[in-house]
Amino acid sequence: MKRFLLSCFLALLLMTSGRAQEGFVAALPGLGASFGETASAVEKLGASGDPRGLPILKALQDGTLLRAGDGRILLGQGNAAVDAATGAAAPADGAEPVRLNNRVRSALRSALGQLQLLSPDATERAAAADAVFRSASAENIRLIDTALARETVPAIKEKLRLALAAAQLAGTEAEAKRQAITTLGHAGSTEAREILLKAKAADASLAAPIDVALTEIDRSLAYRRAAETFVQGLSLGSVLLLAALGLAITFGVMGVINMAHGEFVMLGAYATFLVQEALRGTPFAPWALPLAIPAAFLITAAVGALLERGFIRHLYGRPLETLLMTFGVGMVLQQAIRLGFGAQNREVISPPWMQGTLLLPGGIAMTQNRLWIILFGILVFLLVVAAIRFTRLGLEMRAVVQNRRIAATMGIRTGRVDALTFAFGSGLAGLAGVALSQIDNVSPNLGTGYIIDSFMVVVFGGVGSLFGTLVGALTLGIINKVLEPYAGAVLAKVFVLVAIMLFIQRRPRGLFALKGRAAEA
Amino acid sequence: MSNTPILSRRTALMGAGAALALPAIQPAWAQGAPIKVGVLHSLSGTMAISETALRDTVLMMVEYANSQGGLLGRKLEAVVVDPASNWPLFAEKARELLAVHKVDVTFGCWTSVSRKSVLPVFEELKGLLFYPVQYEGEEESPNIFYTGAAPNQQAIPAVEYLMSKDGGEAKRIVLLGTDYVYPRTTNRILRGFLNSKGIGNADIMEEYTPFGHSDWQGIVSRVKRFASEGKKTAIVSTINGDANVPFYREMGNQGIKAEDIPCVAFSVGEEELAGIDTKPLVGYLAAWNYFMSIKGAPNEEFIKLWQAYIKNPKRVTNDPMEATYTGFRMWMNAVKQAGTTAVAQVTPALIGQKLMAPCGYEETMLPNHHLSKPVLIGEVQANGQFNIVWKTPNAVPAENWSQFIPENANRKKG
Known part of the structure; x- marks a missing residue:
């Protein structure tokens, strides 16, 4: 069943992105080369939409992704390690864990968001929707559309709508942009405010509608x-x-x-x-x-x-x-x-039960x-x-x-x-x-x-x-x-x-x- | 001679230790009274947490020097006093060390206020003090050698890192600090630096809290709000002491991650992390000139010496301990070179001393009585150690009079 789901998932993603195969293979060597190259490799893996990228990104997050001396990327630890590209067993002798810094972490969050947006697990989807919202990238519009069509949980749907608005705001369609501004204005959160301010700085022609939305946000924020x-x-x-x-x-x-x-x-x-x-x-x-x-x-x-x-x-x-x-x-x-x-x-x-924030x-x-x-x-x-x-x-x-x-x-x-x-x-x-x-x-x-x-x-x-x-x-x-x-x-x-x-x-x-x-x- | 590796003498060290235990075969020290080494660190009161480890480092070095046959054929003897985190008492104890015990050299002080309190005493009685902690600069005394970092060796490179691509390209900076001289002076320098880099005062938020502040909810939500103005924001923390723990806890509880709002701290090291749960802190940054996780023989020797002395294989080392160790070894070399412990001869011999320090770089004592040091940025890891994410290619010479303080413009260089 799991395998079936996964292949459906794969097929779907391949439809949305024809470059998956190349993207995945091309991305791997960058991992662990330097922080900058790791970050761009992570971005490529996220953009490729290739589900084979998911275990690699998860391993990177957990610190179990290794880079061997010859540049091969390995998953796992000790004798249980496998080559990330081929899936063949590969002993991890002398391989060093791929290190993270905040730049890589932030790329990792966006990439995981892209790959987990269609995940069967609702908590993963919710986190992914938040991550995609934060990255506010026009590349994700089609992906979010697909996810929005399939989503059944109302709370996640709401998150996705915001994510879509943020992505559209970075896109090219003028009408979609205007609607996105209104949607973000209603959201009334500091994150939405941040995205609107960034859009305003990037495109001065949107200043007037954005200012209206910002006033609305500021009013609800002041009360809050x-x-x-x-x-x-x-x-x-x-x-x-x-x-x-x-x-x-x-x-x-x-x-x-x-x-x-x-x-x-x-x-x-x-x-x-x-x-x-x-x-x-x-x-x-x-x-x-x-x-x-x-x-x-x-x-x-x-x-x-x-x-x-x-x-x-x-x-x-x-x-x-x-x-x-x-x-x-x-x-x-x-x-x-x-x-x-x-x-x-x-x-x-x-x-x-005493950690974290309650809304x-x-x-x-x-x-x-x-x-x-x-x-x-x-x-x-x-x-x-x-x-x-x-x-x-x-x-x-x-x-x-x-x-x-x-x-x-x-x-x-x-x-x-x-x-x-x-x-x-x-x-x-x-x-x-x-x-x-x-x-x-x-x-x-x-x-x-x-x-x-x-x-x-x-x-x-x-x-x-x-x-x-x-x-x-x-x-x-x-x-x-x-x-x-x-x-x-x-x-x-x-x-x-x-x-x-x-x-x-x-x-x-x-x-x-x-x-x-x-x-x- | 100046770079004698310690490890190669470890057998000698053990031999000497055994010899000391048996008076019958105690080596015959040459004629003359022992060389006295003053230790002026708080062993009680609020600073005891940090300063006790420095006292132990000096005692370790005294034992090490004796295992090497002493200095100039004379034995070293430590004179430990306790100024009890009480700033005026520092001056009294310094006077006692110099006038009563007639020490040849003193290692001591942590807070800037304690150093300011002993400075006139050392100048009046022509003593010699090694000060091992990073500080705000704006000081130079003929009787003090500063082996910790000056602002250009810690604060400024750290902010440059935050503004770099790897550091997240911060365009807005929050300066958070404890309310006393070190954070206020450092932040004044940083504000001048940021202004010179085109970050205006509207993009700088500056806040101070009392020592031991525990209610961070208001400040952290204000930081969050400040960060939501559409520009990447980073925090520069000069928060001192245990107020850091509730600060980071509040950041975690309010859901702020290091990748959203990076935070670099100047007073959080391995010793401070030893008592707390570091998992929520992973990714937060610290700028120092030494981390225990540095690889290389000089650091391995230093850690081995320390853990053997303290008889605890889990004890950590930190930056001020490394600065104490480096200062002590430079002083030993200068004494050998001068052939005397007289301050008037040792001081010129100290200038230009070079040493392969545990940080893995060769450090030089400059004519301004400060060291050249590398700058390292480390990220907190789940095990309480730091993962180095950035470092300067070379040791950076100290600039104790900051160019970002307008009053220093007329001061002559060097």
Whole structure:
């Protein structure tokens, strides 16, 4: 069956291109001669439409295409290698792999697109349609026409229509060009914009219709850009929220200035790394990241409880001493990790479902890892609110903060509640560490970058108010991302800091000031 | 004498190592105190990741020199201090090396700011410093020898490559950097160079980020947009340190491939790639004067010496380590030639020293205290090594005062 399909495929291609046979044979010697010659050989193979070129191009992509000392091109490795031209077995002794550079890679993508446009596999066809679209070459018009006539999947059909428009724009027919411009204008993508701009530069007579199409694209891109900035701000905000939630408990609710908070975040990231290493090679390995969530929470919570019982409880009511002591503890934790794990970054692998980009409706692109972190941040926030409002510990926590002595007379063991509250806040920092391991470097100084931001969020939102922390984090994230294109990453941060200073002058208790010293949920 | 291959002396090295272990048959060093070699690299703090390997390289060379019978019949002794990535402390430690330990030569510094901090100390106390890292130029001290690249030996050829046919014929350039002196000066030089090549300021995007920046989504989407103006765009990255990892990750996640927007980096080497998953980085470029993947006897000797010293067959070598090694061997040759370690005599003897360096080219110490070096462009491979895709035919003499900075126009050459 496969052979039959292949021969149909071959026959079809031979119809579209009579030069196939010569093209294939003539192209081979160029492979591996120099980057320039390799690139033009790849182009020839793509243009020949000869299906024998496909395994050669795939091998080139995988690095298994070899060039022998006498210039013969071999496929495969070691004794299994075959001569690419004849298909006869040929030992690969002394043959060197054909090397790639970006020029060859880009030629390779176009050529693979040309050869795979009629492939039976839908994913290959989709990728091929994209590649042919990008190469925007008039040579491909007939090929795309054929593919378009046979295509059944609507999404690929759409891609092919765009590819056809791009190819026609490079062609000679005036009417087809005009239609192509309209089609590309409706597409509203940056790639379409690029192709139109290139066409405009090549042919000044098309400037007027292209400008109309460009305005249309720019309008839809402007809307999309605004939406993307908002989503990016939301994503930065959710990172800030995660980092600050733990602090909202330990600093906001308990009033402990915990300068080691950033190091708890770092411990959470290292806990993620440890879980990943422990599960390496087991069937649970793909679930390392979800499994790291409870592990990181428990580890950092335990360290937090130790810190509270061992040191902080002796310093209640002495903020300056607490600040210095926790600062010291932070340095000790950092150096301990540096001694234990080394100063080099540790690699936490992103699971496949956290890689790549997701296209939201309206063409808004969003990277998957950021999307998951937004969801995770919201989930953790809701859980914290629920824990404080509905659990017994939450009730006791609020009671102790409102009035310690009365709480004690009601039979609440205030010391135990203090330890558990601090452990809870530290555990939340650990959760932030799990999330940060996906977007930042797992290194001993991971936490130092987040400690200032966390305090900023809590103070801005209003000390003691969880809702304030949520609103504060998201506001700061969005403001930062809106400013960034105009001011640059460095100045945007400075502006945000100045704005917060001015804001605190006017409202010293933050966005959501609490009345009295009550904690709420 | 100047090109003594190390490998041929490896048996001697081992013999000497054994001899050192047995005091009874220790070779009788000639009269005189040992020659002191100062090592001024951060062993703690943020720069420890990079600088620890350079400390080890100097210690390896001291051991190597002793295995060769020392210098002028005297034994070498390393004096290691830790300036802890703290720039003012660099000056203090330099003073300690020169005034208290009275070292004959010092190898040290990584960041430009640390070098600027020790420069007055070395000039005041008439010391001798070898600085092994690529830098922004615009400096020349009688007491410092610069064995890393000047901008015309790294940055400018890299951009020329991006503008060439093989490099993708870039017509628009994005200059991304960490916000401190090296990227800002380098980008100033590059802007002058690009303007001279007809790339106007409208086709140059320049952005800086803080050290350790991790949120690249905005910048990468702006780069994408900048690249969609119908002209081939390339990135020149002077991003330093571990901010590179989230940067490349974001590029991968946003679906940018090296063949669409090529990116050449000046601060990403084998050591930096050692800790990360390099598969998404394949095809991205780096410009250096040395890659571990260079073939040839001088590099094989260097790698063997290093892996034997560090007792780890998997440890990688990189460009600043090679520059340290080359500088050390040139200093040894100059001392032999001068017959003394006195700075006043060694300095003139250093000028004109030639050495077959591990990069496979003969490097010469020029009168401006910089080396002539080849320029190589490598592509990241899946195994964390670089595949060399372009190189200069000859070693390029260093131009520490860039012609693309207008203030240098009146400066005399050499």
